[in-house]
Amino acid sequence: MKLSVNGTPRDVDPSRSPTLLAALRDQLELTGAKLGCDHGECGACTVRLNGDLVYACLTLTAACDGAAVQTVEGLADGGTLHPLQQAFITHDAAQCGYCTPGQLLAAAALLDQRPHPTDDEIRTAMSGNLCRCGTYPKIVTAIRSVADASGASATRADAPPSATGDAP
């Protein structure tokens, strides 16, 4: 069975790896997508399948024949980091880093769909990716910085309250 993984044609055997996550990690040795729960609860295995976000642990390998898969290993453009990767570095948006590949792909999919999301839209779109280290505020900042740097400014009518001073 053939897959296009990060732009490269790859062969996988679905009988050896029922889930896309196992196929990526065990057959293709792409360990960027992480095993956190194997039940679609944590988001550490998030990858893009034909552009859509999926939990690779819940995606059957056999259903992916001919599909284009993007993992964190395919996010950089050659030697140039994706702007989100650079922003995650700059804003310290990875603590232990285990959830980071999934967070990056979820963020990339969000910005592809909505280049200028509000902070509430970011929080909602990213809420399928758990981070037990509590890096969330910096992930929002990192995504916000990439969105803000990409041209037209967003309307932020629903911007969240500041932590300081009077609440709205």
Next chain:
Amino acid sequence: MSGSRDAKSARFVQTIVEVEGRTETRIVEVPAFEPAPWTADAPLTIVGTSPPRVDAFEKVTGRARYTADTVRPGMLHAVIVRAPIAKGTLTSLDLTTVRTLPGVRGALGPGDAPSATRLFRREVSYAGQPLAAVCAESLQDAERAAAVLEASLAFDRVPHAVTVDDAIAADAPLVRRGGNATEPTIVERGDVTQGLADADVTITREYRTPVALHSALEPHGAVCEWTGDHLTIWESTQGIFRVRSDVARALDLPQGQVRVLKDYMGGGFGAKNGAGAHTYTAALFARALGAPVRCLNDRRAEQTDSGNRPATVQKVTVGARRDGTLTAIVLDALVPLGVSGWDGGPAQVYHEMYACPNIRTTETCVYINASGMQAFRGPGYVEGAFALEGAINALAHALQIDPVALRLTNLATRDDRVDREFSSNRLAECYAEGMRRFGWTSAVPPRPSTVSRLRRGRGVAAQTWPTGGGPPAYANVRINSDGSVDVLTGTQDLGTGSRTILAQIAAEALGARLDAVRAVIGDTERLPYAGNSWGSMTTPSVGPAVRMAADDARTQLLEAAAQLLETPVDRLTTRGSQVLRDGVAARSFAELCRALGKLQIVGHGSRGPNPALAVVTVGAQFAEVEVDAETGIVRVLRLVAVHDAGRIINPALAESQLHGGIIQGIGYAVFEERHIDRTHGAPLNANLHDYKVPTMADIPAIDASFLDGADPAANHVGARGIAEPPIIPTAPAIAAAVADALGVELCALPLTPWRVLGALAG
């Protein structure tokens, strides 16, 4: 600065060291020299700045390899089969059939593991207890075989007790030989009877806190590989040396034959402090089968049997005079540990938080038929502070005194528990800065209207936590022949950033460029000893050892440079990986090291004894919540945190630690609770769907900051620990805000909708 030890001074002395907030007296080595402390106004240029994590690139590109990603040639996969019942005896299991299944290479059951591993016993004392294990060529084969084996298990069941109330009932089944309750630990100062008699107002409450699960995204796991009689272990752990000693003891091996490696790990939070069932299982199969073996917990095992923060029942009485002066604090606590655990109970913070002359705490640990507790970020203090701070807030309300003003009236000016002065304690400044940032007004607000559906409230709570760290910790700093620098120390980075901040400390002390310095950590065989990364102690323990090693290396480099440059050493300094003569760059480290040929400069450092002072990190947090009186949903709107941890090595990374603690604190306050079915004794929410940790959508605006400064009396780097303090006051601050919003106190966590609605219904 380098020099021989004064022949008359003792090489070994007694000092107080900390482990997870508890203190012990130990013999420690006095270093040959100690650098002069970096004072608050020391002109530092790398320490105190926020360069990105040195390993951020690996983390954002997927190149960081975690234990769960480790693959060895010919590696097999092991799966542990666990008890579905809480108490009884395993009467049969079919290992024979399982050994014939496709791909299966081995199976282990009762009697097959050394007794020191405590694995695979027939007597079951909690659901989730390891009973057997299978090993196969693929994880799929191993999981299939494990399911077959699980179906073959048969038990004689006997009654269990999975709640504290069931375990202390008169007819309770015996959880442990020797009884279900330990002898109470009573710690007292002053005379609480007199203190209560002197009080104008007394408040008594019973608080209940839940069992909370660490829920690290990377489960516990190990890869084990034998080369002859030497065992190499890749383990997701907070303590490589402790895993080594655990395994050496359990398998009766010399420590030198066990090597433990840890590069990246996906969170620990206190649950990964030593070897576990997965480690022993992988090691035993690997030895028996002559192949590397990986054994990882699946999520159910991780949420069932990998440690937890134990529940507590805390009955608290506080007494005070009309002006708010505390006259007595009394705690009676029950702590259901599970089937095992240490006394990580809630009492200690009661003795440290306030200047009160009369305090008595009574803690009774209770064994229940559930997996044993492990340290969990701020163990004991998180539970204790919820009740103590709750009682203080209730007292403030009863006295109609602002809760911050009440706390300032009773501020601890010394640590009466250990009878020591503080190295520094700027909690009053934390309150002031937090009030300013939050917009806290000192007037006592009236309890709100009870007619509106959405009700807002504000609350405050504070924390203390011992963060002095201590010896032993060792480091070497090696200058390579191209001028690059390796910092070698056997510590580990859980995601806190220790790899980064240790490189910053070394670069600062050595006068090297940060990008020329690399911290090499996580290998018991090739690195000098450092202790577990627990108790917020890596920075104050390992940091000074690294600084001393870098100072030693710098001294040697300058002595060599003095010869090469034919210049007295006192005219030479270092900066930016250059040696400067009279302040002007003369040679780069690279040029100097080339000229030195194969001579290698290695500086040695060790952590010296602690001062005879109490070293604590303190802080205050202010929360605003909105409670929906119809649905019972608590929404945290904003949170302001101000902590003082002495010198902050990397403000951006330190802020991330505050965020992490606060967000786990929000989970503890509002969402998180392990449920075990009382009748069947099995966990009901052992996954990440039903055990609810906060998501990004649950997080309010957080303003987390530190006071500027340093604590040179604590250690010569001037830094204290920060990882655990921020989780401690979050839940009581949120609970106070909910009480303020509703006019009703909720004394049990988490503040779920049904608890809120129950409280409103009276």
